[in-house]
């Protein structure tokens with residue numbers, strides 16, 4: 001038996017579980033997976049993985065993971081079946097052909113950003129550069145504490161100032177994209193394409209606020225952890241996310257079989 005959620009959240013999950021057609025969308029890092037030192041070592045909590053798979057098997061229930069990761073990395077890290085829609089690059093990468101759609105100016109900008117990030121990685125030991133189809137993430141988690149402010153400043157006065165670059169900040173990471181990204185765009189697109197009448201989104205980071213911002217009356221946004229948010233509900237951490245999804249599976253199954 002899954003342990004109970006706090007009262008107000010429990011009531012909200014019970015409400016969305018009764019949607020005619022429901023979209024359940026989740027962020028990956030910090031939501032399905034704990035934040036870990038090595039981005040390549042992130043893994044979905046087993047309970048969350050099982051709940052996501054179970055939800056995706058239910059009728060009238062659409063499940064998506066909307067992440068800042070590249071789509072290829074998201075596939076690799078989650079190993080989820082095709083029944084779960086994966087969207088990478090902070091809501092822009094719906095399929096592997098996304099990069100081919102970048103125009104010449106976008107590609108030139110991406111190369112410039114890559115060159116600048118590579119130069120900064122040579123200057124600051126521990127600065128990790130993660131290359132994605134339309135952006136470059138610079139992780140400063142492993143830069144020596146006394147060098148961190150200088151590294152962040154160098155990013156702010158270098159790649160961040162590249163003409164047309166779009167900047168997002170996250171957990172010990174600054175990401176510069178050649179194109180505008182938005183998890184809100186992904187939710188709007190999924191909502192329309194899948195003809196759902198209720199959307200539930202769960203996320204922990206700054207970019208997830210774009211998704212919370214497009215939620216409508218009757219939807220449900222759940223913020224993971226502390227910090228300002230437009231979400232109406234909150235859980236403390238990834239273990240609670242597992243309970244949230246497990247509870248939703250039970251309630252949705254009950255509703256659909258009633």
Ligand SMILES: O=P(O)(O)OC[C@H]1O[C@H](O[C@H]2O[C@H](CO)[C@@H](O)[C@H](O)[C@H]2O)[C@H](O)[C@@H](O)[C@@H]1O
Pocket residue numbers: 027028029030034035036037038039040042066067068069070090130137139141170171172173175205207
């Ligand atoms: O939108 P998300 O699925 O939450 O992805 C956001 C970024 O997550 C990853 O970085 C973060 O998680 C890493 C693993 O826990 C951690 O080491 C890092 O410090 C965090 O910033 C990922 O590497 C990025 O590409 C995503 O944009």
